[in-house]
Amino acid sequence: MRHLNAHRKLGRTSAHRKSLLRNLATSLVLNEKLVTTLQKAKELRPFVERAVTLGKRGDLHARRLAAGYFHAGNQKWNSNPKRLQTGTQRTAGVAALSKLFDVLSARFSDRKGGYTRILKLGTRRGDGAELAIIEFVGPEDN
Secondary structure (H helix, E strand, O other): OOOOOOOOOOOOOHHHHHHHHHHHHHHHHHHOEEEEEHHHHHHHHHHHHHHHHHHHHOOHHHHHHHHHHOOOOOOOEOOOOOOEOOOOOOOHHHHHHHHHHHHHHHHOOOOOOOOEEEEEEEEOOOOOOEEEEEEEOOHHHO
16 A cells, blocks of 8 residues: 555655756756656656745745755856856756746746646657656646
């Protein structure tokens, strides 16, 4: 029986699994479309949808909570770790958080849930894993 076993382990330790989901969430928010295995996509969907719901709230507390759904985004360091390089771009985590609160929250402001869709692609040739596309629904689907 599967009582109280809520999530898939994906063959990883809990820290590795959390890191994997954060990386996938960052890529999904930045690119708005992602090809991965079906099991990872099914596990990623509620993870990202909670982050989008926080993005719709829009306050500072929600922004700090949503930052936990992405890897910490610091600016890149130069050889001297005491000083930041000037003019460097933000890392993916900060860029994803900004896009979540600026672009995606405005797009889904009228939608109560169901921000993503999963489309099955078939099996991968090398190992037979089921592939899927996870993407944000467009404005035409509202």
